[in-house]
Structures are given as C-alpha cells and as structure tokens.
Amino acid sequence: MPRLILNGQAHDVPAGTLLLDALAATGSQVAQLCHDPRLAPSGGCRLCLVAIDGQPLPQPACATRAEDGMVVQSHTPALEALRRSNLQLLAERYPAGAVTTQPELPFHALLRQYHIQPGGKVAGNGFRDDSHPYIGVDMDRCIHCQRCVRICDEVQGQFVWAEWGRGEHTRIATAHGNSMLADGCVSCGACVDSCPSGALFDKPAIAAQQWTRTTCGYCGVGCQMDAGSADGRVVAVRPAQHPVNRGHLCLKGRYGFEFNHAADRVTQPMIKQHGEWQPVGWDEALSFVANRLLAIRGQHGPDAIGVLGSARASNEENYLAQKFARVVIGSNNVDCCARVCHTPSAKALKTMLGTGAATNHFDDIEQARTLLLCGCNPTENHPVIGARIKQAVLHGARLVVIDPRRTELAAMADLHLAVRPGHNVPLLNAMAATLIEEGLLDRDFIATRVSGYAELADFLRDYRPERVANGCGVAAADIRAAARLYATQGPAMCLHGLGVTEHLQGTEGVMCLINLALLSGNLGKPGSGINPLRGQNNVQGAAHMGCDPVTLTGAQSFADAGERFAAHWGTPLPKSRGLDLMQMMDAARDGRLKALWAIGYDIYLTLANEAATATALAQMELVIVQDLFLNETARRFGHVFLPAASFLEKDGTFMNADRRVQHIRQVVPPPGDALPDWQIICRLAAAMGQPAGFDFADPQAIWNEIRALWPAGAGLSYARLAQESLHWPCPDEQHPGTPVLHSTQFATSQTATLACIPFLPSSEQPDEDYPLLLVTGRVLTHFNAGTMSYRGRNALLRPSDTLDMVPADAARLGLQQGERVLLHSRYGSAVLPLNISEAQQPGQLFASFHRPDLLLNRLTSAVRDRLVHSPEYKLTAVRVEKLAD
Incomplete structure (x- = not known):
C-alpha cells in the first residue's frame, strides 16, 4: 500500500489510487471538470493540477496514480491562481443567466467558489436539439470537457457525440450533425448525467427535494438508482455507483417513472356491479x-x-x-x-446442476474471453448489460450470437448464427457434436465433474453439423466455427433469453446449452457459466x-x-x-x-x-x-x-x-x-x-x-x-455470498449428467395458407405490456408496435413502409403498421407486443413447452395481407 505525503501529512492509500481520489479522501478536494469515475482518466480541463516533488511541471491529479513516497501539494497559491485563470477562460463565453437558474451544477459551484462571474460572450452558434422528449441540448453552455463524448463511447458504446473543428473553433455536436435520435441515441441519459455545465439537461428539469436509493423496477438486471422526489412526486432518477450497473441506467430506468403519477392510476378499491365499476x-x-x-x-x-x-x-x-x-x-x-x-431455465438448471438460477454474476462479463448469446437481445431488453457486453467486445472479447434476427450485437459478432425459429435444439446439439468429434473437450473436467459422456457421444452422431445445417438454416462451417470459438477461447460465458425458453423445447434447449458448458469445462469458474437474462425486475x-x-x-x-x-x-x-x-x-x-x-x-x-x-x-x-x-x-x-x-x-x-x-x-x-x-x-x-x-x-x-x-x-x-451486494447462497451472516456457483461440486452431487435431447419440431409450421414465421419480442423503448412505458414520453419515442419484414417480402406482397397490414394466424388476427427492415431473414417476421390495443397475442399459438408448459411465443405461422381501405 503506497504511503504519500499529501499537503504535509502522511497517508496510506490503496495501490492504483488516483491522486484526485486520495486527496478527496483526506479532505483536500481539488477542483475538476473533466473527470468522471466511470471514464478513463483524461486530464483535459487542467483544473486539478497538483505539484509533485521531482516533477518539473504540475500534473493532473485525475490522471496520476499514487506511488509510494510521493510528496504532493494541491492548493499552493500558484496552483490556485492557475485554476482561477483556467476557470475564467471557460467562463468568458458562458451565458450569465445559467448560473443563477441552476446553481447546483458542478461548473456553477466552482465559479461561485472562485468568485468568477460568467462573461456572457456567447457565440450563439452552438449545437441545439429540441427534438428529444427527455433530453435538451444547448451547446452554448458547453465547456469542452468531452465528458459527453467519452461517456457515450466508453460506457454506452453508442458514439453519438463527436468533437468538430479545431482550436477556438472546436465544438461538440452529434457525430453526423443530425439530431441525437437520428444519430443513434438510445436515451440512456449518461451524457446528461455527466455534463457539468448544463449543456445537456433533462427536460423538464425539476429540482428534487430528497433523494432515495432504490432498485429499478423494469428488467431483471437490478440496476441501483437514486430517485428524486418533490412534493410527493417522483421528479427525477439518476444512476448509482454499484457493481450491477456501475453508474449507468437505460432509457426506462432513468426516464420511465412518469407512469407512477399517471392520471389513470386507480387509487380506490372497486367492485363491478351490473357491469360498472363502483368505488x-x-x-x-x-x-x-x-x-x-x-x-x-x-x-x-x-x-x-x-x-x-x-x-x-x-x-x-x-x-x-x-x-x-x-x-x-x-x-x-x-x-x-x-x-x-424463464421457468424452462430454472427447470433445466435445477435438473442438471441442482440450482435453478444463473451460475455466474454480471461482473464475469468482463472476465470472459468469449461471450455466447443465445436467443437474447441485451442491448434492447437488458440495456445496461447490453452496454457492458458491447464494451467487452470493443475491448477484445470474442462474440457468438445465436438469433434469427440481426440484432445490434449480432452485427458486432465474430459469428452470427441466424438459426431458423424452433431449431435451437438441433443447432446446439450440432455444436456439441463438433466438440466431441474434433476433441475440443475439457477432459479433466469431464473426468471429475461429468457423467453420461459416452451416452451423449453416441447420441450426437446423428447431429453432425452437416446433417442438421439445412434444417437450422445455418451453414455447417459456421456451426463448427462457433463451437470451436466457444470451446477454445475460454473462459466462455453463455447468456440466454426467451428466444431459447419460449418454445416447445424451451427447457430442453437450455439443457443443450448446459451440455456445451459441461463438455468444455465452462462452469464453476469466473467468466463462464449458463446465465438466463431474467425479463422482469x-x-x-x-x-x-x-x-x-x-x-x-x-x-x-x-x-x-x-x-x-x-x-x-x-x-x-x-x-x-x-x-x-x-x-x-x-x-x-x-x-x-x-x-x-x-x-x-x-x-x-x-x-x-x-x-x-x-x-x-x-x-x-x-x-x-x-x-x-x-x-x-x-x-x-x-x-x-x-x-x-x-x-x-x-x-x-x-x-x-x-x-x-x-x-x-x-x-x-x-x-x-x-x-x-x-x-x-x-x-x-x-x-x-x-x-x-x-x-x-x-x-x-x-x-x-x-x-x-x-x-x-x-x-x-x-x-x-444495506451495505453489501450479496448473492445467494449465503447461509449465515459471516458468509460472503456466492457470486459463482458449482466451483467444486454441483448443488446435489459431485457430477452433473449430460442430457440427450432429441429434436422434436413444433406443430406450428408454415404452409400454403400461413407461409411466414412470426417471432415476437420486446424493443428498447417499451416494456412488457406497456403498462408503465406507454404512460410516459416513451410513447413519443415509439408510438406503436410494428411488424418488421425484409424488403424482398414486402415487395413481393406489394406493401409499403408504414402502411397498416393485417396478420392472420391459425388462432386469430391483428393489425400492425409495417416496418421494412433488414434485421430478419426472408420468410420471417418480427413484432413487439407492447401496445394493449393491438393485442398481438391474438395470433400466438397453443403450443407449450413439453416439460413446464411455457407458451411458444417465438414461433407462429402467419400470413400478411394488405388492409382494405
């Protein structure tokens, strides 16, 4: 542990500590504007400069790590004069009225601290964008700290903001010079949360009177957040620093609280009498x-x-x-x-491993060398985890995506296996067959932790990739390549979702994923495991x-x-x-x-x-x-x-x-x-x-x-x-919790038995009357039945569910972008607007189910999972007709 002399006093600090944090911990807070603990150190604003013995020039405290023996001065007259000069330069072209209207902003607080008045010499040509329902943009207030650019790049991975021009003509605007939404903004609010000057702001900005730490009520990621309230209403939400979300939230978590005070909240018990509700x-x-x-x-x-x-x-x-x-x-x-x-996931995991829950924690995303995503779309359905996966890939992790659609992460993947809906079992069996045939096995793990290997090896002879490729709609070479990547570039972490579980063989599809993990030894260690992404909070x-x-x-x-x-x-x-x-x-x-x-x-x-x-x-x-x-x-x-x-x-x-x-x-x-x-x-x-x-x-x-x-x-x-982030099992109050399951043995035995899963095609198949396959799912903007997300401005971002169809199918049917079309299945019909998209395969459709009035589940079938009865939402044969005027 390094020992430093900070402003004349000796302090021991953890290795790797930034001087900025070391000074703050000892009560010597240093002014800074460009630093955000969620970002890589920058040192750009030059406000946190400190004097270090032996260094000829002052060094930025936000970008300098503590070393043993350092002697540091942070508030000498020369350093304070330098900070004041730098702040005066920033304030010259800053609007004077902004400081009084939002005194709580970090830049405004520093101006008050150093008794600096804004010059008000605003050029008036800064980038503005009023098109976003939640986020306002007024770059006349930009102080060029780059935090918006960096947090969009380094945390969300969306690359919406960019620096334009040079020198005194430098300005921040969207990467392509359009609106935020047109340039790919996913409305996470990270740029607003990081901005110290109010150039980016929430609208309407209502000051909270009190902040309360709580857990997000949308998806199963469990992001921690601080909810602000005023006069008995929730008025704002901001992300909390926590191992799950690391100071980040998604659109729904940050802005989707307006439902709480919707005009149609029911606040009295009611009994229906003669067909009418009576309070x-x-x-x-x-x-x-x-x-x-x-x-x-x-x-x-x-x-x-x-x-x-x-x-x-x-x-x-x-x-x-x-x-x-x-x-x-x-x-x-x-x-x-x-x-x-997700009962299919729980059933499969309980049956084979003894515990019906995720084997690993989210921090293992950064530990994995390979990520296998099967039947899940995290950047839309679990956006904070999706952003972490995206960052892992940008930093070198390998990625395999198994999904009928070309999702955002599929487009980034080393391999995208666009499996035909309903064919997860033969595809995963073919990957397991490849591991056995090519000897890509963890033989030590199999010898000590696995039973049933001989039986599975014999069973999988009928599932060589070349035999199942045509039915799965995936080339045999790609199946083999995916299996090799998963087995040889470990540790490999599998995350799966409803694209696996909501099928006739949903439970058995998860069992096939577990087979892959057992054969390759990707269980019981960091960066590995079988991990269902739970859909609701x-x-x-x-x-x-x-x-x-x-x-x-x-x-x-x-x-x-x-x-x-x-x-x-x-x-x-x-x-x-x-x-x-x-x-x-x-x-x-x-x-x-x-x-x-x-x-x-x-x-x-x-x-x-x-x-x-x-x-x-x-x-x-x-x-x-x-x-x-x-x-x-x-x-x-x-x-x-x-x-x-x-x-x-x-x-x-x-x-x-x-x-x-x-x-x-x-x-x-x-x-x-x-x-x-x-x-x-x-x-x-x-x-x-x-x-x-x-x-x-x-x-x-x-x-x-x-x-x-x-x-x-x-x-x-x-x-x-209240103090710790704990995973069960945690059997007593001295136990640290269990982030990774099955490290030495499984819950009920030393070994896990491999499962021989024959493929049983669903009865829901296309024919002459219903030639297209419909997959249902969620989108980023809305959640589940729309109960919460449609009672707020999310409805402005996406007013309606759509039927997504490839251009070739739309042209063949004589359909145009945006027109309302009629879908028929064997069970019912629904009307949706058409969205022409390249994300699907020909002959396949996708639709979300968030709008209650569209009632997409009129279409979905009576097919259920064979073991736990979950409905088969992911495979419905339909036909599409032009809607009569």
Missing part, C-alpha cells in the same frame, strides 16, 4: 372478496381457487402470496409469470419465493422442506399437486377453477392464444385484479379491483438475474387509498378469519421469516443488504 372502501372490498372465496372453497374445495404472484412485487409480497394460497386457501394452485418466460424472486405449484420458498421441494414449513406455519401443507398458470387456464375453461387472484399480472393481455385465455376467464365466478391500473384483465373479466402501491411507494427487496437480493425503498407515499401488496394480502387473510401468520409489522419482519425457512438465504439480513 368502495377497503373494508367492503376485502369483505366481498373474503366471502366469495370462502363460499367458492366451501362449495368446490380449495383447489377451485388460484393465486398468481407478481414479478412486479417484492420478494416479501410474493412469499406472502404463496403462503396465503397454501395456508389460508389450502391449495398449491399458485404460480407467477415465470411460467411463461423480480421474476427470479417471485418464483424463488414459492410462487410455483411444486416448490416452496427457496425452490425447496415438498419432500425436503415440507415438514419444516408446516411446523413454522402451524398448519399442514396441502396434499394435492398444484396447478401451474397454464393448467389453471385449462381448468377454468373446463369449469374446475372458479376463482383467480392476479397480483400485478395482466394475464389476458399477455398470455399466448388470446381466445383460449378469454374463454377461460369468462368462465370464472370471481376474478380479483390487484394492480396500479385498470388493466385489460380487469376491464374485460374482473369482478374486484384492489389498488396497489408501485415499487417506488414501498419497502422490500427484489432478486435480480444474477442472484443478488437488493433493497427497494419507499420514495413517495402511495396515492389515495392504494396499499403495498403485502398489506393487502395480510388484511385479506384477516378478513378470511386467519390473521395468525399474517400479522407482520413491516417487510423486514416478513423477510426474517423467509430467512428462517430458506437456509441458503439465512445470511441475507436487511442490515447486510
């Missing part, structure tokens, strides 16, 4: 629900009732939802939206807390943990096997499921095969919807609506995709009579005559009960979570 008080609403549930249970039994937890709700609330189903109702009919997205936590019909909290089996739960809860657990979500829909259609409580989940809008969902919901005697807004399920089929608090209005924890448990904290109070989900569940339990076991004072008390029942989470106390 009521909580006592009346809960009494109505309790009496109806008791009557249905009394007449039809507890298994006539189902409960759905929520990926939008906290871990504590999902724990209570499944406890309510099992203790108060007496049924294992409990599930959540993991059923339709707490989908990992919802299922893990027990919102699953066949597992208890902590993904524990009834056989292993049932007696312990029964003893703690003081009641026997239900004996009958519970129904998953899709089985509940089948049971409702057949008249066996009579009531459903959907917490934070719009199943009518989002479930595949809309007609079947509508038939099922219409049969029910009681549909309880608990949400922020009157969603489509409530509008068409709801009987009771219970208004809930958003993630910005309550405390608790979320669990992100790499197994971190992280706090959410109340930023503002819930509006009107809305309540946190946990309070609603507890109050309903009391209304049904079972308050015992639901009389919690706060979310921490609920979490402590969870820890008592989940051994792998016992060490995750609220106190530790």
Whole structure:
C-alpha cells in the first residue's frame, strides 16, 4: 500500500489510487471538470493540477496514480491562481443567466467558489436539439470537457457525440450533425448525467427535494438508482455507483417513472356491479372478496381457487402470496409469470446442476474471453448489460450470437448464427457434436465433474453439423466455427433469453446449452457459466419465493422442506399437486377453477392464444385484479379491483438475474387509498378469519421469516443488504455470498449428467395458407405490456408496435413502409403498421407486443413447452395481407 505525503501529512492509500481520489479522501478536494469515475482518466480541463516533488511541471491529479513516497501539494497559491485563470477562460463565453437558474451544477459551484462571474460572450452558434422528449441540448453552455463524448463511447458504446473543428473553433455536436435520435441515441441519459455545465439537461428539469436509493423496477438486471422526489412526486432518477450497473441506467430506468403519477392510476378499491365499476372502501372490498372465496372453497374445495404472484412485487409480497394460497386457501394452485418466460431455465438448471438460477454474476462479463448469446437481445431488453457486453467486445472479447434476427450485437459478432425459429435444439446439439468429434473437450473436467459422456457421444452422431445445417438454416462451417470459438477461447460465458425458453423445447434447449458448458469445462469458474437474462425486475424472486405449484420458498421441494414449513406455519401443507398458470387456464375453461387472484399480472393481455385465455376467464365466478391500473384483465373479466402501491411507494427487496437480493425503498407515499401488496394480502387473510401468520409489522419482519425457512438465504439480513451486494447462497451472516456457483461440486452431487435431447419440431409450421414465421419480442423503448412505458414520453419515442419484414417480402406482397397490414394466424388476427427492415431473414417476421390495443397475442399459438408448459411465443405461422381501405 503506497504511503504519500499529501499537503504535509502522511497517508496510506490503496495501490492504483488516483491522486484526485486520495486527496478527496483526506479532505483536500481539488477542483475538476473533466473527470468522471466511470471514464478513463483524461486530464483535459487542467483544473486539478497538483505539484509533485521531482516533477518539473504540475500534473493532473485525475490522471496520476499514487506511488509510494510521493510528496504532493494541491492548493499552493500558484496552483490556485492557475485554476482561477483556467476557470475564467471557460467562463468568458458562458451565458450569465445559467448560473443563477441552476446553481447546483458542478461548473456553477466552482465559479461561485472562485468568485468568477460568467462573461456572457456567447457565440450563439452552438449545437441545439429540441427534438428529444427527455433530453435538451444547448451547446452554448458547453465547456469542452468531452465528458459527453467519452461517456457515450466508453460506457454506452453508442458514439453519438463527436468533437468538430479545431482550436477556438472546436465544438461538440452529434457525430453526423443530425439530431441525437437520428444519430443513434438510445436515451440512456449518461451524457446528461455527466455534463457539468448544463449543456445537456433533462427536460423538464425539476429540482428534487430528497433523494432515495432504490432498485429499478423494469428488467431483471437490478440496476441501483437514486430517485428524486418533490412534493410527493417522483421528479427525477439518476444512476448509482454499484457493481450491477456501475453508474449507468437505460432509457426506462432513468426516464420511465412518469407512469407512477399517471392520471389513470386507480387509487380506490372497486367492485363491478351490473357491469360498472363502483368505488368502495377497503373494508367492503376485502369483505366481498373474503366471502366469495370462502363460499367458492366451501362449495368446490380449495383447489377451485388460484393465486398468481407478481414479478412486479417484492420478494416479501410474493412469499406472502404463496403462503396465503397454501395456508389460508389450502391449495398449491399458485404460480407467477415465470411460467411463461424463464421457468424452462430454472427447470433445466435445477435438473442438471441442482440450482435453478444463473451460475455466474454480471461482473464475469468482463472476465470472459468469449461471450455466447443465445436467443437474447441485451442491448434492447437488458440495456445496461447490453452496454457492458458491447464494451467487452470493443475491448477484445470474442462474440457468438445465436438469433434469427440481426440484432445490434449480432452485427458486432465474430459469428452470427441466424438459426431458423424452433431449431435451437438441433443447432446446439450440432455444436456439441463438433466438440466431441474434433476433441475440443475439457477432459479433466469431464473426468471429475461429468457423467453420461459416452451416452451423449453416441447420441450426437446423428447431429453432425452437416446433417442438421439445412434444417437450422445455418451453414455447417459456421456451426463448427462457433463451437470451436466457444470451446477454445475460454473462459466462455453463455447468456440466454426467451428466444431459447419460449418454445416447445424451451427447457430442453437450455439443457443443450448446459451440455456445451459441461463438455468444455465452462462452469464453476469466473467468466463462464449458463446465465438466463431474467425479463422482469423480480421474476427470479417471485418464483424463488414459492410462487410455483411444486416448490416452496427457496425452490425447496415438498419432500425436503415440507415438514419444516408446516411446523413454522402451524398448519399442514396441502396434499394435492398444484396447478401451474397454464393448467389453471385449462381448468377454468373446463369449469374446475372458479376463482383467480392476479397480483400485478395482466394475464389476458399477455398470455399466448388470446381466445383460449378469454374463454377461460369468462368462465370464472370471481376474478380479483390487484394492480396500479385498470388493466385489460380487469376491464374485460374482473369482478374486484384492489389498488396497489408501485415499487417506488414501498419497502422490500427484489432478486435480480444474477442472484443478488437488493433493497427497494419507499420514495413517495402511495396515492389515495392504494396499499403495498403485502398489506393487502395480510388484511385479506384477516378478513378470511386467519390473521395468525399474517400479522407482520413491516417487510423486514416478513423477510426474517423467509430467512428462517430458506437456509441458503439465512445470511441475507436487511442490515447486510444495506451495505453489501450479496448473492445467494449465503447461509449465515459471516458468509460472503456466492457470486459463482458449482466451483467444486454441483448443488446435489459431485457430477452433473449430460442430457440427450432429441429434436422434436413444433406443430406450428408454415404452409400454403400461413407461409411466414412470426417471432415476437420486446424493443428498447417499451416494456412488457406497456403498462408503465406507454404512460410516459416513451410513447413519443415509439408510438406503436410494428411488424418488421425484409424488403424482398414486402415487395413481393406489394406493401409499403408504414402502411397498416393485417396478420392472420391459425388462432386469430391483428393489425400492425409495417416496418421494412433488414434485421430478419426472408420468410420471417418480427413484432413487439407492447401496445394493449393491438393485442398481438391474438395470433400466438397453443403450443407449450413439453416439460413446464411455457407458451411458444417465438414461433407462429402467419400470413400478411394488405388492409382494405
């Protein structure tokens, strides 16, 4: 550890510390404008110059690392005079009024500190752009610190900003001189966040009165952020420095908070009477629900009732939802939206490796030499992780992308395998066959950690790349090249998404990925593993807390943990096997499921095969919807609506995709009579005559009960979570957490068994009537069912879902860019505007599903995963017709 003499005092600092940080830590803050800890040191503004004994000239503290024995002076009269002169030069051409209107900006604070008045000699020809709904640009206030250019390049990797001209004519503008959006801006706000002078600013800029650290409520990355509030409203969000997001946010995380105060928030309980919603008080609403549930249970039994937890709700609330189903109702009919997205990943990982969650943490992205992305589009669906992957590739990591579409990362990849939709299993089997045939194996790992090798080697003889290439739509040479890269340029990290799981063989597709990792030894070490990118903020936590019909909290089996739960809860657990979500829909259609409580989940809008969902919901005697807004399920089929608090209005924890448990904290109070989900569940339990076991004072008390029942989470106390970024398993409060699973053995045994997965094509195939294949997915601008993102200015960035089609198919069908077209499948139809794009393969289409009124799931099929029943959203045969006038 180097010892320095800083302004006459000796200090020990960690090796590699910048002098700027060393001085700040000792109370000698040095002025600076060009430095941002997220960026490589620059030293451009020359304000942080310090005198170092033995150096003939002052050195920038922001670009100089501490060395043992350094003697440093930071605030000599000469240095302070130099800083003042440099600030005066910057202030000469700066607008005078800006300092008084935004005194909090770093540049303005320095001008006050050094008693410098802006000269106001503004040229008036700086770049301006008012086209962005969230970001304003006034480069007359630019001080040429380059932070916007560098953060866009070095953190987001979008290269929107550039320096134009030389000398006194230097200016900052977009790279191609157009608008931000036209030049590729993804609206992450990093440039605004870094800008010290207000040349880039949020609009409208409302000053926050208080800042609260919390966790983002969009995707499963789990970015940490500071939410600013004023007068009971959320007015701003800024990124926090944290291992997950490293001071970065995406468009939705930074700007997508406007939904929280949307005009159509439901703030009172409601009961539908004679087809109309009537506001009521909580006592009346809960009494109505309790009496109806008791009557249905009394007449039809507890298994006539189902409960759905929520990926939008906290871990504590999902724990209570499944406890309510099992203790108060007496049924294992409990599930959540993991059923339709990542239950296949959990099933595959649990079956083969013993733990149904990501094997590695996000920091391993930077440790990997090769990244294999299969069926995921991180720069749009998990943008902060997408940016980290992009930066890793720009810094030399190899990249293989398996995806039918040419995504942004596919365009950067060493190899893009544009697999035909539905053919993941034969493609991945062919990669595994290549490893065996060409001897690209980690034989030591196989000998000590793997079983079933001989059986798999024999099975894969039928899956040589040359045999499956035509069906997969990928050249055999490319399949082999991808396998070689993954196996020889390690460590290799696999990240996958819904493009793997939402298929007939979704679970088995993930098993094929695990085969590749086992054969190549890419498990149990940094920079490797099999890692599902969870789609919603707490989908990992919802299922893990027990919102699953066949597992208890902590993904524990009834056989292993049932007696312990029964003893703690003081009641026997239900004996009958519970129904998953899709089985509940089948049971409702057949008249066996009579009531459903959907917490934070719009199943009518989002479930595949809309007609079947509508038939099922219409049969029910009681549909309880608990949400922020009157969603489509409530509008068409709801009987009771219970208004809930958003993630910005309550405390608790979320669990992100790499197994971190992280706090959410109340930023503002819930509006009107809305309540946190946990309070609603507890109050309903009391209304049904079972308050015992639901009389919690706060979310921490609920979490402590969870820890008592989940051994792998016992060490995750609220106190530790407030200070540390911890991954489970974490069995006690001295345990450091487990960023990488399976380092010496697997969860239930020393070895993992390879899986022989035969290819079974989906019944959903093109034919003469339905000649095109439709893949559905998300886009950067919007999220899931659009409930949050369409209630803000994101709607201005992308007003509508589109049907994406290659130019050749559009020309053949006589279709033009932007025209509305009619899609038909075997299950229904929908109308979307056409977007002509080169991203797809000929004969294939892509559409997102964010607009509720377009209801794309009228088209999607009844095909389900063979093992866990997840719907096949990623493969639908359709035809496209020109829409009649």
